[in-house]
Amino acid sequence: MxxxxxxxxxxxxxxxxxxxxxxxxxxxxxxxxxxxxxxxxxxxxxxxxxxxxxxxxxxxxxxxxxxxxxxxxxxxxxxxxxxxxxxxxxxxxxxxxHRDAKGVRLAKEASEDNFVPAEEAAPQKPLRGSKNNGSGSKPKVFHIDYEEDRKPMTLDEAMLEMEGGQPYVVYRDAARGCLSVLVRRADGNYDLIES
The missing domain is CATH 3.30.160.100 (Ribosome hibernation promotion factor-like)
Structure with a gap:
């Protein structure tokens, strides 16, 4: 300088x-x-x-x-x-x-296009008696970025958000302030995981 x-x-x-x-x-x-x-x-x-x-x-x-x-x-x-x-x-x-809003939107759409359901993304576990064939394939990890500055919500609000067909919702609980995950089970009921 x-x-x-x-x-x-x-x-x-x-x-x-x-x-x-x-x-x-x-x-x-x-x-x-x-x-x-x-x-x-x-x-x-x-x-x-x-x-x-x-x-x-x-x-x-x-x-x-x-x-x-x-x-x-x-x-x-x-x-x-x-x-x-x-x-x-x-x-x-x-x-x-000066942040490019178009670039952020395209990145969000690309992450939604690359989303694979958990059943398809999870690798098949080998049986106890079988050995690994040396393929060395690692499980794929998919990151889904939601908006970071989301306000805390209640359990009812999270259930309303899941009506759009999402298999799970990660949110900050308004009452306790902890991170919670609401997951839709195959039978239509919900599981709540709190940290």
Whole structure:
């Protein structure tokens, strides 16, 4: 990260530059993903109080971290901490708004197309007397991703959701807060598995 220092009262010494680059090292991992950035550092001393302002332009936004303390190192740490908080918030907001909704929908449809019922997916167990022919085939595991931010539901709501023909429903129980699985048996009744 390129540093541009402005200070009326103190020179930007190589020792001070090392301290600042060390403190901005973690922040530069987030910021410099799209090319090298510039950090403008403004340092002032007012009544034995060091005031440090660090400005960085990131995704067309100006991030500003301000720190003030009697010691320069503490003021720098405070300014860098504020910059890190702003950077993480901005990155998360940018990632959430620019996530490709079409790609997520296609991945969800592909996982539904590859779904195989449990009876077909389960490998046949060899009999006790028979030996493995050395085929080395491993059982296939199918992952089905449901929406992660689903709200907790009651047992009745889970049974209503199973009316769509699903063989099972995994949900967080609203009353107890535990993870529960509701499974439809072959005779039409339900089994409830709670953790």
């Amino acid at each position: 390129k540093l541009i220092y402005t200070g009326k009262t103190k020179e930007f010494t190589p020792e001070l530059e090392k301290k600042v680059t060390g403190k901005l090292a973690k922040l530069s991992k987030f910021i410099e993903q799209r090319g090298e950035r510039e950090a403008h550092i403004v340092h002032q001393i007012e009544r034995r109080l060091h005031k440090v302002v660090i400005e960085v332009k990131f995704y067309d936004h100006m991030l500003i971290g301000e720190g003030a303390d009697a010691e320069l190192d503490t003021a720098l740490c405070e300014a860098v901490d504020k910059l890190e908080i702003q950077t993480v918030k901005l990155r998360n907001r940018w990632r959430d708004t």
